[in-house]
Amino acid sequence: MSGSGAGFTNGALRPYVITKGRSRPSRNTIGVETLLVAADPPRALPLSATREEIALVRMCSQLLSLVEAAAHLQLPVSLVKVLASDLVDSGHLSARSGVPRAAQPDKQLLQEVLDGLRRLR
Numbered sequence: 001m002s003g004s005g006a007g008f009t010n011g012a013l014r015p016y017v018i019t020k021g022r023s024r025p026s027r028n029t030i031g032v033e034t035l036l037v038a039a040d041p042p043r044a045l046p047l048s049a050t051r052e053e054i055a056l057v058r059m060c061s062q063l064l065s066l067v068e069a070a071a072h073l074q075l076p077v078s079l080v081k082v083l084a085s086d087l088v089d090s091g092h093l094s095a096r097s098g099v100p101r102a103a104q105p106d107k108q109l110l111q112e113v114l115d116g117l118r119r120l121r
Helices: 011-018 051-059 068-071 078-087 105-121
Strands: 033-039 093-096
Touching: 033 051, 033 068, 051 068, 051 078, 068 078, 078 093
Parallel strands: none
Antiparallel strands: 033 093
8 A cells, every 4th residue: 555545544443443343333223312321230241342342331330321421432423332332232231212202392382482481571
């Protein structure tokens, strides 16, 4: 390879190594708002676990969103999504969805309430 930037740099190679070569999670149900929590009782990670997987399971001893975990790990959300998905599949983490879209308040209704409150002044 030439020095034209066609090869991997350490920054591009490391995420590829951390996710064992995958760029997509095994589950499509994990989003940035997904809440992660470690299995209770905790399950021992395999000897092959990466330091990022170990750190993710440890920090999820308390309920933590995927995006918060990514910030703490200082890793891209897309990479942490792959790791979290693997750890959910292996039973080391549980994933809890955020508020279902159907249960979220209607934006039009909220705007009408806000407008009504402003008129009360």
